[in-house]
Amino acid sequence: MRSTDDFLVFYHLIEQGSFSKAADQVGLTKSVVSKRITRLEEDLGVQLIYRTTRKLTLTEAGEVFFGHAREVHHSVQNAEDAMGGLGERLSGAIRLTVPTISGELILPQAIAEFSAKYPDIHIDMELDNRFVDIVEEGFDLAIRTGALPDSSFIARRLTDAHWVICGAPEYFARHKAPANSADLVDHNCLAYSYQETGATEWLFKGKSGPCTVKVKGNFSTNNASALRKAALFGQGLVYVPKVLVAEDLQAGTLVEVLQHQVAKCLGIYAVYPYTRHQPAKVKLFIEHLYQCYQGHKDKF
Known part of the structure; x- marks a missing residue:
């Protein structure tokens, strides 16, 4: 030919x-x-x-x-x-994959605001806690939390997610609030099994750097919403991203403890494949996400 x-x-x-x-x-x-x-x-x-x-x-x-x-x-x-x-052109579709907490909390508002500005862009968001292959599965970008592996992808840091330990007033009516991490041995610590460091290993600030404390309790789950509800029902203490319980802490339905001793803080990133000609709609969306996350830093 x-x-x-x-x-x-x-x-x-x-x-x-x-x-x-x-x-x-x-x-x-x-x-x-x-x-x-x-x-x-x-x-x-x-x-x-x-x-x-x-x-x-x-x-x-x-x-x-x-x-x-x-x-x-x-x-x-x-x-x-x-x-x-x-x-x-500012139309067409943007496909993104996100972990459950991000997809249920900050992103819905961010997407609603973006869609109000660009109504011809269709946002397809899939919630999935597994490590998705963006290119193989046809996604434009992913929201990821924690340490990122070396790759050819580009990562835009959106914000930092601080973790907190908290429980319901009902729980503290029955159990004295812990004064330090050693006191957790006397508490029912509910486990969030979707953690890189382990569900029953809580990270704290130590004299020579971060250290983990082994805890135990009578409930564990890989679903953050279920863990939050268990805490609200007074079942025990939870160690979770602050954004998950920010409104509860403000309302007083959950109470934070060991505030200055918790060490866990993870970066939240928008991750996307490298391309010489990134579509304008994706570039705008990532910038919008950054501004939205920055605008809610008090919740993180």
Whole structure:
């Protein structure tokens, strides 16, 4: 199959009317363009143009080939225009994968505000606590919390998530609030099993750096909402991201303890594949997420 370049070189040659001008259009030297046309005529077994010192004239075969060359040029131009439109127009879809806590708390408001500004952009958000392969599964970006593995992806830090220990007033009516991490041995510590450091290993500030304290309790779950409700019902203490219980702490339905001793703090990132031409809609969405998370720093 003949290369598209042959059609494009021939098209520009006829359109410009000279080898030097055609060379400027296609980024080649005049001599290379001349050799390409000569080789093209040899390969096709026909003469395509009559060359004189003043002008180029198409032969009958040249007229036919130029018609096809013009169609190839228009097709290439249309394809480039279409791709440029996809990169810049503020419509279409954005697919993102997020962990449960992010998807249930801050993101719904952020997406609603973004959709109000750009109603033609469809946001498809999937909640999944597993480590999703963004490229393999066709996502534009992911929200991820914690240490990020080395990869070719780009990560935009949205904010830092501080963790807290808290319980309901009802629970503290039955149990004296802990004064330090050692006191947790006397408490029912509910476990959030979706943690990198382990559900029953709570991280604290130590004299020589962060240290873990082993705790125990009668309930564990990988669902943050269920863990929060268990705490609200007075079942025990929980060690969770502050954003999960920020409104409860403000309302007084949960009470924070060991506030200055808890050490866990994880970065929250928007992660996306590297691309030379990132669509404008994705770029705008990530910037909007950053502004939204920054605007809610008091909850983190």
